Amino acid sequence: MQDTRIPANGRSTFAVPQVPDDAVAVLVNVTGANPDGPTTLSLPALGEPTVNLRAGETRANLAVVPIGNHSLTVAAGPNAVEAVIDLAGYYSANGTAKYTPLNPQRVMDATPVGPDGTITLDLSAQVPAGATAVTFNLTAANATASSAVTAYAAGQPKPSTANLTATPGEDTPNLVTVGLSADRKVTLANAAGTVDLSADLAGYYSPQSTQAFYPVSQLRVLDTRSWDGKPRDPITEGAEHRLDLSGWLPAGATAAVVNLTATNVSVATYVSAHPADQQRPSARTISATPGRTVENLAVIAVSADRALDLYNFHGQVDVLAEIAGYFAPARTACQRGCVYGFGTNSDGQAGNGTVGGITAAAAVYGLDSVVAVSDYGPTRYAVRSDGSVWAWGWSAKGALGAGPVGSGDVQGSPTYRSYAPFPVKIPGLSNIVAVSAQVALRADGTVWVWGQNAYKHLGPGFPHGQYDTPVQVTELNHVVAIAGDLDHTYAVKADGTVWSWGWNKAGELGNGTIGTDCESKAGDGDQQPNCAAGIPVRVKGLGNVTKIAPGLAVRSDGSLWQWGPRDTDRQDNAPVRVPGVSNARAVAAGGSNYVLRADGTVWAWGFGWNGSLGDGTEHTSYVDSPVKVKNLAGVRAIGAGVLSGYAVTSDGKEYAWGGGQDGLLGDGNERAKSLVPVPVPGVSGATGLGSNGYAIA
Structure with a gap:
């Protein structure tokens, strides 16, 4: 190519x-x-x-x-x-050919092939009739000259490409996925010299197979070298290292695609990867010699609890492992109460079982009966009708609320990404009626929080720290609504008062104070005067509040109030009325602010970068007075992103505007931008809307 x-x-x-x-x-x-x-x-x-x-x-x-x-x-x-x-x-x-993983098995052992020679690998005894392709680990050894080895379906013309290079004095492995002939045979052709070829079968593709492939952005999950004070822990001779992949693979996954690297090799050896707790096969996954760093992609069946064993034959060796994807049962279509996610999938926030790329609007993996959805940066949350809460996406610093799922810390090894590409249930939460950024509201009026407490926005008076699973904000009760963003949390009590906690550099608490010198000490800014509140404080002068968003509140008379930062030079440290708005019914806050009025129209104000105000104009400065979002009528729900706005209309359609990056319009186009609302493809029958345009349908 x-x-x-x-x-x-x-x-x-x-x-x-x-x-x-x-x-x-x-x-x-x-x-x-x-x-x-x-x-x-x-x-x-x-x-x-x-x-x-x-x-x-x-x-x-x-x-x-x-x-x-x-x-x-x-x-x-x-x-x-x-x-x-x-x-x-x-x-x-949507491919029809799915995969069936096998416990690794040697199907060709050190068979010599001469110059311009071929050998046929007959797999009819290992794979069923109808199989269309196989995956096996091919190893070249004892080469007498530098050569190339090509695998192709028996009876077909030899392609010009090579699957493996052979070098004298080296054992060289490479993973091969190749089509089969009708009688389930593969031809291996050697270009020069003589080379001994071995093949270890990993699995096959067929119309009867059930396992679909889910790619993930490559994530390191094992590194036995010393790092950041961690002592070196090489795999010694005859030893097995258990690699638990349950943090990244969903229940039911049957095989992992893993890039293995062997380095710091003491003597010539090989490493064999196989399902944990099963008898070690004779198959070899990677061969290594002193002085070399060797890598090899492998497709390896996993145990029922999604683990592998890595066996080292001789001496000692350091092993690195990165997940590149996995095989699991093909998803079934969600029927009702589905969450439709889209945009950047850098941390699995699309919830479709994959990581990486830009996604168009599609249902989140395995979730139905959803009644509410929200986010915390690249972490997503959903409440199901049974009152349970599910989370997916970025999982570092306790953001997931479900413990160290999807974190390299599970292995005690470094990782540059931590994520869960599929929803996991947050333990300890029940009877939940609403969720926002690291905060949930129970039907009994209690509030629960989790994650990192860098700016006291968890609120229970805890010091700096990380809370991997939910804890109760004991200072609050009788709460009927919640809202939150990255550094602040808000609650409405049954008496209509609003309470806030977290960061207060620009008056975000709304209690009439503003922080002083909040960034004077790295990591301790929230210790400066008025810079943060760990115990909820009352937002000044607000009562009879019915709807809330970060820094925004709607009162029962339909008036709209705001507080906190406006632009880089202005802020309100106590609520002020937003001019020109009456009959407000709902609010949403992101890079811009949005209000839904009782007549079904949407109005926007704040920063209008990339057309995020939806009025057909790309504003370059802060807009104080709300402007009407064009071409929208009969709206029943609104949502906000950093550079985009969203609405669901009474006919169940979702609309988006703004964008310009990260696929924010939901059409799979990373740079798509619109100054006025456009339909989000693939979403119909929507009944609700969360932040970042995640619709419920």
Whole structure:
């Protein structure tokens, strides 16, 4: 597909041909050749190096890459290297050929193949009739010359691409996914010299298989080297290291796609990965020798509790592991009370079981009967009709509320991302009627919070710290409504009063005070005078409040009130009435502010970047008086994003405006922008709306 020389610390972007629009990931074989010195080839979409190369070395590694805009970028460094990128296949969201994982089994053992020679691998005894493709780990050993090995369906013309490079004196593995002939055979062709080939079968594709593929942005889940004060913990001779993947794989997942790297090798060895607590097979996942860092992508069946065992044959070795995806049962369509998420999926906030890329509006994995939805940055929350709360997306710093799900800390190893790409139930919460940013309201009027308490916005008077599971705000009761954002939380009591806690640098508490010198001490700004409140304080002068959003309140007479920052130079430290608004019915706050009036119209004010006020104008300064959002009537729910606004109309359609980044209009286009409302494709029958445009339908 691509053959180019990449300069030192340079990169190249190229188109991915012959991939359908519904492809969620591609399989590419990345080969590095003729490097000027020790270097790596990386796919920035994955983060970690795909191939590590010594001077003069030629080597390949298969990679699974979430695909966006039908293009891929490959980077080299620190030295220049020739890169050969071959498209090996793709995974489609609607593909009919699903996967069946197998416990790794050796199907060819050190079989010599001569120059320009071929050998046929007969898999008819291992895979059923009708199987269309197989995945196996191919290893070349005892090569007498530098060579290339190609796998293809028996009886078909040999393709020009190579699956594996063979080097004298080295054992070289690479994962292969290849089509089968009708009689379930694969041909292996060797280009030069003689090489011993071994194959370890990992699974097969067939119309009868049930496991669909879900890609995730590559996340490191194991690193046995020393880091940040953690002592080195290599896998010693004859030992097995258990790798628990339950934090990232949903219940029912049957196989993980893992990029394994072996380094700091004491003597020649191999590492075998297999389902935890099962008998170790003879199959080898990665072979390694001293002085080399070797990587290999593997598709490995997991145990029922979603774990792997990594066995080291000889000496000791450090192992790194990054998840690239997994196989799990294909999702069934949600029928009612579904949450439709869209936009950036960098931390799994689309909730569709994948991570990475920009998504169009689609139902969240496994959720139905939802009555409310909200967020905390890239973390999402939903309340189901049974009063349970479910969370997905970014999971660091306790944001998920469900413990260390999706965090590298589960393994005691470093991670640059922590996420749950599918909803998990938050423990300890029941009879919940509303949810917002790290805060939930029970039917009995009590308030519960979780996450990091950096600016006291958890509220129970706790010191700095992190609360992985919910705790009660004991100072509050008789609460009927809640609202929150990243650093502040608000509650309405049954008597119509409003209470707030958290950060107060710009009057966010609304109690008539404003913080002094709040950022004078790194990490301790909330200790400065009036900069934060850990115990709820009353918002000054407000009563008879019926609806609330961060810094906004609607009173029973339909008047609208605001407090906190307006722009970089102005703030209100106590509520003031928003001019020109009457008969207010609901409010939403984000980068801009929105109010829904009783006549079904929507009005907006605040910052209007990228057209987020929806009035057809791209405002460059703060707008004080609300302007009418164009082309909307019969609106029954509103929502806000950082650069966008959303509305659901009485006919169940969702509309979005603003945008310009992160796919905020819900159409899968990362940079789409509109100065007036446009329909969100794929959403119909909507009954409710949360922040960032997540609709309930």
